[in-house]
Amino acid sequence: MSHPSDPSAQAASSRAGLPDAAATAAGTSVRPENTKGSHLVVYVALAGNLAIAVAKFIAAGISGSSAMLSEGVHSLVDTVNEVLLLHGLRRAARAPTPTHPFGYGRELYFWSFIVALLVFAMGAGVSLYEGIVHLRHPEPAKNHLIAYGVLGVSIVFEGISWVVALREFRAKKGRMGYFEAFRKSKDPSTFTVLLEDSAALIGLFMALLGLAGAHLLDMPQLDGIASIGIAGVLAFTAFLLARETKGLLIGEPAHAHVSASLLRIAASDPDVRAANGVLTMQMGPNQVVAALSAEFEDTRSTPEIEACVARIEAAAKRQHPEITALFVKPQTPETWRARRTQIERGAQAD
Numbered sequence: 001m002s003h004p005s006d007p008s009a010q011a012a013s014s015r016a017g018l019p020d021a022a023a024t025a026a027g028t029s030v031r032p033e034n035t036k037g038s039h040l041v042v043y044v045a046l047a048g049n050l051a052i053a054v055a056k057f058i059a060a061g062i063s064g065s066s067a068m069l070s071e072g073v074h075s076l077v078d079t080v081n082e083v084l085l086l087h088g089l090r091r092a093a094r095a096p097t098p099t100h101p102f103g104y105g106r107e108l109y110f111w112s113f114i115v116a117l118l119v120f121a122m123g124a125g126v127s128l129y130e131g132i133v134h135l136r137h138p139e140p141a142k143n144h145l146i147a148y149g150v151l152g153v154s155i156v157f158e159g160i161s162w163v164v165a166l167r168e169f170r171a172k173k174g175r176m177g178y179f180e181a182f183r184k185s186k187d188p189s190t191f192t193v194l195l196e197d198s199a200a201l202i203g204l205f206m207a208l209l210g211l212a213g214a215h216l217l218d219m220p221q222l223d224g225i226a227s228i229g230i231a232g233v234l235a236f237t238a239f240l241l242a243r244e245t246k247g248l249l250i251g252e253p254a255h256a257h258v259s260a261s262l263l264r265i266a267a268s269d270p271d272v273r274a275a276n277g278v279l280t281m282q283m284g285p286n287q288v289v290a291a292l293s294a295e296f297e298d299t300r301s302t303p304e305i306e307a308c309v310a311r312i313e314a315a316a317k318r319q320h321p322e323i324t325a326l327f328v329k330p331q332t333p334e335t336w337r338a339r340r341t342q343i344e345r346g347a348q349a350d
Helices: 007-017 021-025 036-063 066-092 106-136 144-173 178-184 188-216 221-250 256-267 302-319 333-349
Strands: 272-284 287-296 323-330
Touching: 036 066, 036 144, 036 188, 066 106, 066 144, 066 188, 066 221, 106 188, 106 221, 106 272, 144 178, 144 188, 188 221, 256 272, 256 287, 256 302, 256 323, 272 333, 287 302, 287 333, 302 323
Parallel strands: 287 323
Antiparallel strands: 272 287
16 A cells, blocks of 8 residues: 555655646646637626716716716726626636746636625715715706616616626536526636626616606605615625635635546546545636545556556546646545545534
């Protein structure tokens, strides 16, 4: 049986870990075909939000509607957010370097978290402020037809963007439910746009109700209430985005089927006595680092163990091109179970 201190174990661990920068870079690039859908979703949302923001600000200036101004700020924030997401997608696709040997995949998670902060600070904050000001100093809106027209056009554009984002999200979620897919998604660009567009549609209908109510009932305070309602929607959206992107930024495991597949690959090799377990880390939408614990047959020499590790690595990357690095650690099942128990106790303590 091979132990980590044995020469054979050290050789296997070194070979599987790909310690040098060149070896680590091999197989690390993000597959472009997996990100085309995400880029399309963001580009559609960017074009729509930019046009809508301009129209809303013009309508807000003409009508004096607080809810319309809040919606203009909302669309402007969404436009900035789409630019940040595109920036994150571009930087996340960069090749590994000596200073970042596992690539830049988490850049997308960082910028997605910044998006959540902007939605809360700029979107919800400004909308809440405008709503309170309008409640304290209510003024009737003017030129309602222009405001209604802009809201109607905005609903159409936001609806188109929402449908595009929903189709992409459906294509990626498979058989999972929407909420489960949202919680387990490793690509924040798609669910961020979907959440933003959903919040935008809800906000537009709130603005429409507030403006119509203020007009028909001669109660300008309703316009301010609608603005506060929009702030609440944006704050809730920001909370959801921040919670999900925080988990990805700190580090989440890859999907369970990846770990199960790696265990099957290792267990099927004749030189492996036992495939104990796998730990994975999602480094980006298409980047995964994995650590495999395995016990090798006692009679195997160092070259045989190295060849075994090479076979496992090759098979793993054939089935899962998103695996950027695979570390194989020779361990007994008892040592692995002790380590797992330690991790689980730490999780319970948290």
